[in-house]
Amino acid sequence: MIEEMRKASLLLLLVVTFGMLITPINAAVTGINSSNTVIVLPTTKIVNGVPVHVGEDAITGSRLGAFLVLQGVSRGTYTKTVSIPVEYHSVLIHDENQTYKLNSVDMPDVGVNVSDEPVGHGIVIQVNFSCVDFNSTRRAAEFTDRSVELIFNENTTPFGFGGGYRAVATRLNGVDVVYVYSFSQVNESSTSLLETLSVGEWKIHFVDIKVSDETMLVDLTYPSGLVKRKVMHVGRYYLMYLDAEENEDFEVFDTYPSNRIDELLEKGARNVLVFAPTSLFVGIGGTKSVIFNYEYYSKARRYQDGDVYRDQWVWDIDPTNNLYVLYLHANGSPSFRNVLIGEGSALKLPTEWGLEIVPVFAKDNNDKIVGIEGYRFVRVASVTGNVSITAPKIEATDDVYDFIVEDTQLKEFPSDKNVIIIGGWVSNKAWELLERTYGKDAVSAIKDEINRKGYVIKELKNPHNPSYKVIILAGKTYGETRLAVEKFMEEM
Numbered sequence: 001m002i003e004e005m006r007k008a009s010l011l012l013l014l015v016v017t018f019g020m021l022i023t024p025i026n027a028a029v030t031g032i033n034s035s036n037t038v039i040v041l042p043t044t045k046i047v048n049g050v051p052v053h054v055g056e057d058a059i060t061g062s063r064l065g066a067f068l069v070l071q072g073v074s075r076g077t078y079t080k081t082v083s084i085p086v087e088y089h090s091v092l093i094h095d096e097n098q099t100y101k102l103n104s105v106d107m108p109d110v111g112v113n114v115s116d117e118p119v120g121h122g123i124v125i126q127v128n129f130s131c132v133d134f135n136s137t138r139r140a141a142e143f144t145d146r147s148v149e150l151i152f153n154e155n156t157t158p159f160g161f162g163g164g165y166r167a168v169a170t171r172l173n174g175v176d177v178v179y180v181y182s183f184s185q186v187n188e189s190s191t192s193l194l195e196t197l198s199v200g201e202w203k204i205h206f207v208d209i210k211v212s213d214e215t216m217l218v219d220l221t222y223p224s225g226l227v228k229r230k231v232m233h234v235g236r237y238y239l240m241y242l243d244a245e246e247n248e249d250f251e252v253f254d255t256y257p258s259n260r261i262d263e264l265l266e267k268g269a270r271n272v273l274v275f276a277p278t279s280l281f282v283g284i285g286g287t288k289s290v291i292f293n294y295e296y297y298s299k300a301r302r303y304q305d306g307d308v309y310r311d312q313w314v315w316d317i318d319p320t321n322n323l324y325v326l327y328l329h330a331n332g333s334p335s336f337r338n339v340l341i342g343e344g345s346a347l348k349l350p351t352e353w354g355l356e357i358v359p360v361f362a363k364d365n366n367d368k369i370v371g372i373e374g375y376r377f378v379r380v381a382s383v384t385g386n387v388s389i390t391a392p393k394i395e396a397t398d399d400v401y402d403f404i405v406e407d408t409q410l411k412e413f414p415s416d417k418n419v420i421i422i423g424g425w426v427s428n429k430a431w432e433l434l435e436r437t438y439g440k441d442a443v444s445a446i447k448d449e450i451n452r453k454g455y456v457i458k459e460l461k462n463p464h465n466p467s468y469k470v471i472i473l474a475g476k477t478y479g480e481t482r483l484a485v486e487k488f489m490e491e492m
Contacts, residue, residue, distance in 0.1 A: 032068065033072035034065065034071070036417055036418055036468070037068055037403055037420060039064060039065055039403060039405070039422060040405055040407050040410050040428065041057065041405070041406055041422055041428075042058075042406075042422065042423040042427035043407055043408055043427075043429070057478055057481055060422060060482045060485050061404060062404065063485070064420065064473075064485050065404045071492065079386050081386055085382055086381055087378060087379070088109035088379040088381065089107075089376050089377075089378055090106045090107035090110070090376050090378070091106045091376070092360060092373065093127075093376065093377075094373075095129040095132060095372060095374060095375065097129050098129055098130075099129070099130075100126060100129060101124055102114050102126070102127075106377075107377050110377070110379065111354070112125070112353050112355070113156075118151045118153045118323055120155065121155050121156055122156070123151065124149070125349070125377075126149050127147060127148050127357065128146065128149070131143070131144045131145065131146060132144070132375075134372050138340050139343070139369040140340040140341055140342040140343075141341045141342075141375075142339070143338065143341065144330050144338050145331045146327045146328065147328055147330070148327065148328040148357065149326070149328075150326040150327075150349065151323060152324045154167045154322050157178075157324050164185070165180055165182055165183055166181045166297065167180050167324065168180075168262070169324070170267075175304050176317040177268075177304045177305075177317065177319075178319075179265060179268050179302055180302070181265060181297040181300060183296070183297055184296045185294070185296075186292075186294050188278070188293065189291070190292070191290060191292070192283075192287050192288065192289045192290075193287065194207070199275075199294060200298055201222075201223035201242065201271055202221065202273050203220070204219075204221075206218055206290065207229070210280075211280045211282055211288060214234035214279075215233050215234075216277065216290060217230075217231055218230050218231075218232055220250065222240075222242075222248045223242050226248070232275075232277055235277075235278070236252055236254060236276070237253040237257055237276050238250065238252055239260060239261070239273070240275070241269050243270065256274075257274070261297075265297060268299065268302065270298070270299050272295075272296070273294060273295070273296050273297075274294060275292060275293075276293045277291070277292045278291050304317065305317055310350040311350060312328055312330060313327070314326070314327065326350060328347075343359075343361055343369065354379050355379050356380070357375055357376075357378075358376050360372065360373045360374050360376060361373065403417075407421075408429060411433075412464075413433070413463055413470060414462075414464070415462070415464035415465040415468070416465065416468070417462075417468060418462070418471065419462070419468075419470045419471065420471045420472075421471070421472050421473070422473055422474070423474055423478075424447075424476065425447060434446075434470075434472075437463050446458055450474055450476055451476065454475055454476055454480045455474065455475030455476070455480040455483055455484040455487075456473075457471070457473060457484055457488050458472040459471050460472070471488070473485050473488055
C-alpha cells in the first residue's frame with residue numbers, strides 16, 4: 001500500500017510540476033530549495049479506527065516538493081577568463097642571399113620592439129640567407145652557423161631575474177665576458193638610532209647619531225661576519241664591496257663613485273653596496289633618525305663568448321660596443337649540427353616571444369617538395385579575455401525521493417538540511433522527534449496554536465546547525481494543512 005502511495009505521489013508530482021512549469025511562479029527565490037531540504041510526509045492511515053486523509057497530505061507535500069525543485073532554478077551571469085592561442089604571420093620573405101632584418105612593416109604584430117640597429121630598447125632579429133640552403137635530400141631548409149642572430153644592448157638583454165638587473169661586459173684574460181648583476185635601489189628611506197639596516201650580505205647598525213654634527217657612529221658587519229666601527233657623514237658616499245677574489249673592503253667618497261663602481265663590476269665583484277646618508281633629524285619623542293639612499297649589486301650570472309644560452313644558441317659578447325649577440329651555432333660538429341627544418345616544423349627563437357621562422361616550400365604537381373618559396377616569421381600568442389554568459393543556475397536534486405521522505409525514515413534532524421514537516425501530530429510520526437528534540441511543552445504550545453488558528457507555519461532552528469531550519473506546516477484538517485503549505489509558498 002505504501003509503495004502504491006509513493007507511485008501515486010510521484011505521478012501527481014510530475015503532473016503538478018508540469019503545471020507549474022507552464023504557470024509563472026511569482027514567489028521570490030530564497031535559500032530553501034530541493035538541494036538543501038527534506039520534506040517529511042505522513043504515513044499513518046488509520047487512527048482509532050478512523051481513516052486519516054494522508055493521501056491529500058501527500059499530494060500537498062508533493063506539490064511543495066515540485067515548487068522547491070523550481071526554487072533551485074534561477075538565472076545567473078557566469079564569467080570565465082579564457083586564453084585563446086592566436087597565430088600572427090609576417091609577409092613571405094624571399095631568399096636572395098641577403099641579410100634580412102625583421103621589421104614591423106613586414107610583421108605588424110611582431111610583439112617585439114624590432115629595429116635595424118640595437119639602440120635604445122630596439123632589438124635586431126636578422127637572418128643571413130646566404131647561410132640558409134635547401135637540402136634536396138632531406139627536403140628541408142638547412143640553417144648553418146650564424147644564419148640567425150639576435151642582437152641586444154644593455155637595455156634589452158634577456159637577463160632579468162624577477163627585478164632590476166645590470167649587464168656589464170668586459171674583456172678578461174683575452175675572453176669577452178658579461179657579468180649579470182641583480183640590482184636594487186632605495187631612495188629617501190629612513191631608520192632610527194639603534195636599529196640595523198640589512199642589505200644583502202651587509203649590515204649597518206646605528207650606534208649613535210649626532211644631528212648637530214651631521215655624523216653617525218655605526219657598526220658595520222661585513223659578509224665574512226667581521227664587525228668594524230665606522231664614522232659616517234651626511235653628504236658622503238660609502239662604498240662596500242666583496243670583490244671577485246672574496247676580498248671585502250670599505251671606501252669613502254665625496255661624490256658619487258660611478259667610475260669605481262664600474263671598475264668593481266667589470267672585474268666581477270660578488271656584491272657592491274653604495275650607502276649615502278642624506279640628512280639626520282629628531283622625530284616625535286626625541287627619536288633620532290637618518291634618511292639615506294643606497295644601491296646594491298649582487299652578481300647573478302656570468303657568460304662568455306661561446307657559452308650556450310639555450311639549445312644551439314650561444315653568446316657572442318662585444319664589450320667595446322656593449323652589445324650581446326645570441327646566434328644559432330651550427331658548425332657541423334656533433335654538439336652543433338646543422339639545423340634542418342622540414343615541412344610542418346619551425347625554427348624557434350630562444351626567447352619567450354613565441355617567435356618562429358617557418359620555411360614555405362615549393363611543390364610540383366605531385367605535391368613533392370622541390371624547393372623553398374620563402375620564409376615567414378610566425379608568432380603564437382595567447383589572447384586573454386573575459387567571457388560572460390547568462391544561463392540557468394540549477395540547485396536541485398535529480399531524484400525527488402532524495403528529499404521527500406516518509407516520517408518513519410526520519411530518525412534525527414540532519415545537520416546539513418532544512419526539514420519541512422507536513423501534517424499534524426495525529427498522522428505524522430515526526431512530531432515524536434519534535435517532542436524529543438524541543439521538549440513536550442514547546443510542542444504542546446504549537447499544537448494549541450493549531451487548535452486555535454486552524455493551521456501553523458512554524459520555523460524552528462535546526463538543533464544541529466542553526467544555519468538550517470525545521471519548518472512545521474500543519475493544520476487541523478488536510479484542507480488547512482494544504483492552506484499552510486500554500487501560504488508558506490506565497491511567503492517565500
